[in-house]
Amino acid sequence: MRLAWVGAALLIACAVALAFGWRRVPDMPLGPWRVQTARFTIATRDGPYRIEVWQPMGTTGLRPLILYAPGWGQQVETGSRQLAYLASHGYVAVGFDDVEHDPPRPAESADDKALRHAQFDEATPQAYAISFVLAGRRVRKAAEKGRAILDAVLARPELAGRIDPARIGFLGFSFGGATGVEQALADPRIKAVANLDGWLFGEATHSVLTRPYLLFYIDDDFPPDGWFKSADPGQRALAQGCAKDRAIHLPYLGRADFVWLHAAGIGHDDLSGAWPGWSWRHPFAAFGEDRQALAWRQSAHAQIIRAFFDRSLPDQPQAFPPDRRSYPGDVTPVV
Helix, strand or coil: CHHHHHHHHHHHHHHHHHHCCCCCCCCCCCCCCEEEEEEEEEEECCEEEEEEEEEEECCCCCEEEEEEECCCCCCHHHHHHHHHHHHHCCCEEEEECCHHHCCCCCCCCHHHHHHHCCCCCCCCHHHHHHHHHHHHHHHHHHHHHHHHHHHHHHHCHHHHCCEEEEEEEEEEECHHHHHHHHHHHHCCCEEEEEEECCCCCHHHHCCCCCCCEEEEEEHHHCCCHHHHHCCCHHHHHHHHHHHHHHHHHHHHCCCCCEEEEEECCCCCHHHHCCCCCCECCECCCCCHHHHHHHHHHHHHHHHHHHHHHHHHCCCCCCCCCCCHHHCCCCEEECC
16 A cells, blocks of 8 residues: 555656656757767876866867866766866866775875775864865875876877867866866966865965966855854854855955856855756756756856856966956856
């Protein structure tokens, strides 16, 4: 009897979905070039790493390259929609997983393994302080991985023959954004970085990147002032983390090649460009209207990112953006 009720409920749910518009939602509008993707393991000086490559088909000449890193504990597929969009506009994109997913190395120490599998804990201010130091070590490890992968990509004839080594950018989501800044500080081949809501750690906490830099924040990065003295230790930890990251970015203010944007009304994971699971921000994500609104926002963000790289990666970078009134309605400059 219980199984019968479950089956009936599923049938009713399907009927409701069909009746109220569970329909296909347009994806990010692609550019003029057809995109080819390939996923494989690439040999580097540090051992093998899994990467995914997006390439525009039918283009001629050397193309700009975008390296991509996902968030803490995530895999490269997180950014697949944004990277396919960039490739359809003429970019070659190479993405790699977070270090958590790397195969163990024969000489890997127990400490290094623990670092790869560590979690960022912001349940209390004390836990956040410990995690901040740990993240500094971890982001250096991730940036070293990114540099090894870039070396291997540029040494691989079928890839290097398509890439302009003078036009390399880095797109990172969350911890991947911190990885991009960290790598760019030590790797002059990285000419521009787009950071999607990633707090900075490691070298980036006291060294300033001197190349074009695009930073996205969300609503959660501006917690109420009352959270600093909240009875909830998690709220105090988040407030302290946000304040610390804003302070790290203060030296960038006033530079023509630094753009700090606030994307309102979305969650952290929404900014990755991936289709989300259920959350209170989009409770009807399975239905057309809610997904359509999110798809529109993510498409607008992807267009901003592409415009940033379009203007930052030529031989003579140009100030970005040309007109701040061109931002979509949910995106505004922080300063």
